[in-house]
Amino acid sequence: MRARDRHLPDGYVVTAALARVGYDFPALTSGPPCSRRKIVPDPFSAPIAILDLDTWQPTVSKDETARYARNLESGGVLVLPRLGFGLTDDERRFLDVRWSDGKAKNISLDGDAIKGAQGSAGDLAKMTAMVARFATQASGLVAQLFPRYAPYLKRARTSYRPHPASGRNVSWRKDDARLHVDAFPSRPNHGERILRVFCNVNPNGEARVWRVGEGFEAMAQRLLPRVRRMLPAEAGMLHALHVTKSRRSEYDHLMLGLHDAAKADASYQTDSPQQEVRFLPGTTWICYSDQVMHAASSGQYMFEQTIHLPIEALYEPERSPLAVLERVTGRVLALRA
Numbered sequence: 429m430r431a432r433d434r435h436l437p438d439g440y441v442v443t444a445a446l447a448r449v450g451y452d453f454p455a456l457t458s459g460p461p462c463s464r465r466k467i468v469p470d471p472f473s474a475p476i477a478i479l480d481l482d483t484w485q486p487t488v489s490k491d492e493t494a495r496y497a498r499n500l501e502s503g504g505v506l507v508l509p510r511l512g513f514g515l516t517d518d519e520r521r522f523l524d525v526r527w528s529d530g531k532a533k534n535i536s537l538d539g540d541a542i543k544g545a546q547g548s549a550g551d552l553a554k555m556t557a558m559v560a561r562f563a564t565q566a567s568g569l570v571a572q573l574f575p576r577y578a579p580y581l582k583r584a585r586t587s588y589r590p591h592p593a594s595g596r597n598v599s600w601r602k603d604d605a606r607l608h609v610d611a612f613p614s615r616p617n618h619g620e621r622i623l624r625v626f627c628n629v630n631p632n633g634e635a636r637v638w639r640v641g642e643g644f645e646a647m648a649q650r651l652l653p654r655v656r657r658m659l660p661a662e663a664g665m666l667h668a669l670h671v672t673k674s675r676r677s678e679y680d681h682l683m684l685g686l687h688d689a690a691k692a693d694a695s696y697q698t699d700s701p702q703q704e705v706r707f708l709p710g711t712t713w714i715c716y717s718d719q720v721m722h723a724a725s726s727g728q729y730m731f732e733q734t735i736h737l738p739i740e741a742l743y744e745p746e747r748s749p750l751a752v753l754e755r756v757t758g759r760v761l762a763l764r765a
């Protein structure tokens with residue numbers, strides 16, 4: 429055992445590097461990584477809120493829940509700098525890219541099956557248990573923080589990301605080092621929310637670095653004029669051709685359009701309001717990735733849990749991207765359940 433390793437009551441160990449307590453936002457005061465970039469303060473910029481919690485099963489008061497929900501549903505990022513994901517001594521060997529099969533971007537757990545990984549059956553079973561434990565803890569955390577969400581919470585894919593966040597040779601559309609909101613071309617969601625829980629488990633002290641952009645409505649006002657209207661037969665045709673798994677709504681069309689418009693615009697990437705946020709190892713953070721403009725600049729070794737929530741689960745549905753886009757366009761963009 430290294431001197432500063434932190435032993436958790438349930439037998440897991442947060443390594444010395446992971447156990448670093450503290451949080452730094454150098455760019456909040458010093459600006460983004462590119463020094464020639466002039467950043468304009470944005471009144472709608474996503475707020476970063478720090479939660480001083482160190483357990484995956486926290487007890488929170490109604491007032492705290494209301495405060496956290498307002499921040500999260502307004503497009504904020506909730507940061508828990510003292511909440512790390514503990515690994516066993518045996519599991520720490522998985523902090524190595526050699527466990528990736530080299531084809532998929534991430535190692536992921538969808539249901540009971542682990543994908544994108546390689547190793548012996550025994551190793552893969554242990555890796556599956558590790559990723560599944562993160563899924564349980566992350567989902568439990570969300571249910572504890574937001575009791576209203578609990579009955580609606582749909583746990584989707586869990587990913588373990590051993591590869592560096594940037595540097596892969598991908599097209600501009602798939603380049604997540606560019607500011608974007610999450611939108612999926614083949615999986616229309618009709619306004620259902622995409623909540624994500626992340627945890628940096630880097631064993632070498634390396635931060636996960638994001639750029640967080642302007643607020644959703646400001647972004648939409650700026651970029652929506654560039655997004656073409658959906659054609660009348662488009663949704664039916666895409667579904668019939670199996671491009672989409674279900675019929676794409678106009679909401680999905682606009683979200684994809686905003687995703688692409690932001691990523692395709694080099695000047696938006698450099699000149700729009702943004703701030704750099706550094707998530708140190710041992711930090712967990714939560715955000716609605718369909719609402720927060722985000723870009724993964726650097727970092728390696730991270731866990732991520734995706735959770736889907738229907739609009740009716742929200743504390744303040746009128747803050748959702750669907751409600752914002754319907755307000756801005758003056759049209760109904762998705763059928764309600």
Ligand SMILES: [Fe+2]
Nearest residue numbers: 604609610717
């Ligand atoms: Fe993303």
